[in-house]
Amino acid sequence: MGKHFFHQLWQWSLTILRLTLSDGGGFRPRKRLGYLLGFGLALGLPLTLAAPLVAQPSPEPSLSNQVTYTYGAGNGPATWTGSSSVSLGLGLVDPFGQLLGCGGSPLPNYLGFTVALYEPLPGDPLQTELGALVSLTPTELPNNPNNSVPGGLAPNTTNANPYSLSTQGTYNFLFDAARGQVDVGRTYLLVVTPPAGTSYLQRRLKLQIVGNNSGVVTYRATSLDGQPITAAGATQIDQQTVQVNDAAQVGLQLSALTLVTTLCNSRQMQLAKSGDRAVAQPGDTVIYRIVVRNQTDIALQNVAFTDTLPLGFRLVVGSARAAIADQPYPVQVSQSNSTVEFQVDTAVSLPVGEALSLVYAAQLTPDAVRGTGRNSALVTARRSDTGALLRDGPASHRLRIDPGLLSDCGTLIGRVFEDLNFDGEQQTGEPGLPNAVIFLDDGNRITTDERGIFSLANVLPGYRSGTLDPLSVPGYELTPNRVFMERNSASRLVHLAPGGMVRMNFGVRPQAQLGGGQND
Template sequence: MKTRNCAIKQNFLRNSLSLTAIFLLGSSQVCEFSLAQPAATPIRNTATFTYTDIASGAVFQGVSAQLQVSAAAAIPPLIDPFGSLTSCDGGLLADYTGFSVGLYELLNSTGDIGLPVSLTATVPPKTKQAVGISPNFYNSNPFVLVNSDQGRFNFLLDVGRGQVDVGREYILAVKPPANSALAERRVRITITARNGNVASYTATSLDGEPISATSEATSVNGVINISNAETVGLSLAVAVNNINIATCEAQAIQLLKTGDRAAAEPGDIVVYRLNAKNLSTTVINNPEIRDDLPLGFQYVDGSVRAELGGNAVNVTVERNGRSLTFRPNVALPIAADNIPLNIVYAAQVTNDAIRGNGINRASISGTRTDNRRIVRTGPVSHLMRIRPGILSDCGTLVGRVFVDKNFDGEQQPGEPGVPNAVIYMDDGNRIVTDANGLYSLSNVLSGSRTLAIDLTSVSGYTLAPNLYFIERNSQSRLVRLAPGGLGRVNFAVTPTARGISDTIQEGTK
């Protein structure tokens, strides 16, 4: 049967007169052949004649000069390859209806497509025009697939129009039906060399998936070089977004993340739940979940539990700071079984959680059994609001601004407070004293904090000297505030019209 097919293809090629190059896209192997070109035998034409003169009766005979015409050089034949659209395991798709494959001009370096490439029209065999090749007899672009084509496609490029010149680039785009959730695939095609009727090209996938169902070469780092367009093809594997069609899913695995409460406070124990589900038609081995806890959350040792279909599953946990890696000792069953893997674990909320955003992120990966490729999804997140509660890493600052008459830095009876004095914090907060010169500020982040009095806000006063503590002879104060603690910072002032000498003299009178 293969020999017969090759003979038919050769007949197609001999009848072709206008197209001299083919652009190869395909995985199906085609028969190897070489067409024997007819010898360029010259055409010779002569004529003999006999003529009788009526008047004299004389007979004249002769031979004409020889006319010789060289035969025209044969036009190089077309080459007959096929492309194919396959499922993730290299088999046929369940339904090709609505799929189209097109060859487009490259719009920019990022792989955006321009207009479809203008291809020279062809027709089915047994016609006087340029003969096309099945299944794309008319060299349509884009080419709409039907189930009878079984995913095959082909395009013919015209040498005379420079379409196979070295350096030409195209985008091969596979588009799913408009009413489906299937993902589009794009492959950049660069013609790198020509050797007679064979065009060598480099194919680079632009969607992050391997180009061939039987090769691990991907669009990210790998290319596929076709050195012999007659015998080597390029196979495409179609990626889809969900389980509606049994083929290679763009999202082959799903992960959900939930918590046992919407809000927590320091000291609470919260429970997180992970729900992993296989969305593909093949078993996924070696599932691995990475879970990044929020700031201030600590994993409770030995708290993890897992089950699949009501059966307990052993899980190993690896800790790296706030990052947890769960490795359940089980494979995820196919999507049709609808059996998710459930993992629960506990974490304790510490005081540091108030500094964080309460967002927990998790992702999952695994290995398909049909093609051994790694699939992954995520991150998914869960937000837990953090309330300060009784335990908090914030503290409270209190203090006063007063007139210090004896310069000891402490307020005694008869030393009044100064109202409307302004104090600035290191984070820019502005504090104003009340009528008694008192102030307080809650929810201050713990740690070393700096406060400074604005002397321009206390007209008629200046900083009072301290006779006992040198560090208090400064306009600013440093306080170390413990989590949940209370810090006190006082500022002593004295009227600008009085100094220490005046006070001593007054006391000796």
């Protein structure tokens, strides 16, 4: 009876192992060089045997299915303990995934799609440029136990790289732990290439091995194209970075954007921005219009606009209006410095092919003449089926600012005169010199009038310098200034405030007074 029970126990063990490794009800042996989740069972049963059973030790495999038993013989004090196990030579870890449409459903046709794993380009600090294809260990399915080729997994049974997608859009690659391919710190680039001549765009993700604890490989998938990715059962669809805790149990799903018809095209929303005028002056009010059109296959919700006002533009409170096909909807406005957020009522749904218009007013202040006049806007919305976050923009409008009565420019005035008392200022009895020439730092040339006076309007503000041309005042030279040593130079440096006025004087004396000046 004891032998029959032990034989039955062995059959239970094999049955449990088949259930553990079965996929969809079918048993497939796998010689994987990574790790699968093991299954352990401990039993304590009283058995009556005619002869004692000696426990047989087994070597510690990479994966084992083990039964532990304890029994006693009759009412005697002796007990026996042993175990029975089945070990498998396992060794491959596979991150697997599926290419999906925007709504999370399979694509209608996967013909021509390929998925490939690349090494990062050597020397690239960001590890985002493609290098060589990853050399993967070849596999086979069905597995031949008489050769050294590991057993593969469907759909990529030979572990090909690149791999052409199957009709279900699934893919898998087996990493060889013996070759260090699942070591912490390894980085790979996953590239999904669509068929040539279609509207599909290539997708790129960076896979980083961030953990390898007792065969459970943890890797992080980061989108390099800005489009959302998801891991099955782990994250939301609009996350760009996900962490998969077990590469052999959780699938990485890619949302294939830029698809046509019932899928996502290259531009799921179309954003445009315009203004009611091309030129404005400080004090004017400008009306801006932002229009977003739904080009997906599903209604959009939670539409929000982010607008950046130019310098000197002020939002007119209460001016924001939103509408779809002349149907108005409430808008919630919040502002932080020059950034304005327009949140359309969350209950509003933007139908397929329809456009939502946002209109608001902004008033120009005198500071607007110092800005660029460029106004840019962004838009975000979520798909009503999956909640995927969509973005578009920026869309901008450039308004030319006419200063009108207000201007940043200033006025420069001055004199060239005969300085008799060497103080640099003209007093009564100190005549001006006509036709004297002054050169400014920006290249402008100024000539004095018959009284030695000059002026120049519309001069840009800031530090400006001017130099007297000695050839324009023959027989004269600059007078030494006994009051301000800074003016003992052929140049004058002045600071012109925006919209202000500043003076630049040049005192000269006849060259015949050189000797007399030394005796003064």
